[in-house]
Each structure stands twice: as C-alpha cells, then as structure tokens.
Amino acid sequence: MKQTLLLISIFLTLNLFGQKSDIENLINQVTKAEVPENFEYYFLVPKSLEQEKIVDSLQNYQIRELKIVDKDFPENFIYTQPRNETVNWKNYNLNKAKLVSDEYNYNHILSPPQTKKIKFVKYNIEQKKYDSLIENKEPYTLILKKKWLWNKKRIWNNKMLYADFVESWKMDDKNNPEETVYYHFSKPLFSENKKYAILSVFKQRRCNGNGFTGLYRNDNGIWNKVMEFNPISSETISTHIRCEEIKMIDYE
Known part of the structure; x- marks a missing residue:
C-alpha cells in the first residue's frame, strides 16, 4: 500500500513539474513577440487572468481553415471548458518578468500608477x-x-x-x-497532445489597455500564434481631469 501511494505521489509530482515547464516555455516564447524589444524587462501582474470560455469565439470557417492546415487538429479542444482557477506567477520562472508589488505601485495592482x-x-x-x-x-x-x-x-x-x-x-x-504597461496572462490550456495551447494576453497602460485570446501551435518546440480572437480593450476615465x-x- 505504501509503495502504491509513493508511486502515485511520484507520478503526480512529475506531472506537475512537466506542466509547469510547459507553461513557462509557452509564456517565455509568447513574451518575445508581445513585449517590445527595447524593454529590458516587463512588469507582470502576479495573479493570472481567468481563462474565458471560448466555445462561441471561433467561427466554423476558422475551424475549417485550421483543419486544412492540420487535418488532425483537435476540434474538441476549442470547446474545452476552462477551470475556474488562477495561478501566482511568482512560482514560475519567466524570463525578464518583474512581478508587480506594493513596493513600487502604490497598491495599483492591475495597472501602472x-x-x-x-x-x-x-x-x-x-x-x-x-x-x-x-x-x-x-x-x-x-x-x-x-x-x-x-x-x-x-x-x-x-x-x-x-x-x-x-x-x-x-x-x-x-x-x-x-514602467508604462502591466502585462496579464491567463493560465494556458493545452491540448492532450500538447501541440496546441490557448492563452489570454492583456496589456494594461495607465489610461487604456488591450488584449486578446490566442491559439498557439507547437512546431518542433517553437510556439507560433495561429490566430487571435476575443479582442478586448479598456479605458480609464476621470471626472476631474484627463487621464493623460x-x-x-x-x-x-
């Protein structure tokens, strides 16, 4: 019995470690495309975004296009119901990321002060x-x-x-x-074969922000963005002065 529990514990540990590594690899590659080259680092909000349900986000013609590119594209992956869970990015090794902290942002945890x-x-x-x-x-x-x-x-x-x-x-x-933008990422969703991933990205500036949900494909270890959907934007409005x-x- 003890040996069985030990084997289960080892299996779960290896599985969690592998998932953590997959997440780090994906986000580190995505940030290369989303963070400007002149940034020495980027500010990352520690708590991840909640991944939205995307069942209605892709049109039938888009799914057909995906199948043309990859006949084995797992259509059921698009209809995966995301779990209502978030992660703390401080537990992940993300290149060039500086976690937003109260020390620098005067408790403005979602957007630059x-x-x-x-x-x-x-x-x-x-x-x-x-x-x-x-x-x-x-x-x-x-x-x-x-x-x-x-x-x-x-x-x-x-x-x-x-x-x-x-x-x-x-x-x-x-x-x-x-210092002019905070980045937000959701916890990625991976297909069973780990070839596809869904990730939401949001860039919040002092007075406005924009983001999207992206479908990514792993081509021999390189994550490439296949398409964007669920575009979103935000704007900060003040009653006394212009935000700028x-x-x-x-x-x-």
Missing part, C-alpha cells in the same frame, strides 16, 4: 551624481532639481520648476518604457 514619487535634489548637483541617481532610481520616481527657495509643495505656481517637472516626467516615461494629464504626484 498615475502618480510618481518626486525626490528633490540640489539644483547645482554634480552632473555625474545626478546621472547616477537617475540610473539607479526606483520605478515611478522622478529626480528633480530644486533651488533652495522654491516651495516643493507649490510646483504648479513656479513656472521654471513646473517646466522641469513636466520634462522630467516625459523623459522618465521615454527612458523607462517598461500630468497632475498627480507624491512627495518622497
């Missing part, structure tokens, strides 16, 4: 030291030069300080594009 911290430094700071602070700053932090007499609480009333602030914000977004306006700050 609309605020940035401001760290003031002396206006006549040495350029080398200033450049070092910029290079080693925490995400969503601006390094702003300020003269001693300038009131840091009244940026909007000081034309020179405000101009420097706006320019600093824009340059920060340009130099750190990774630079008017939200936090002082360090």
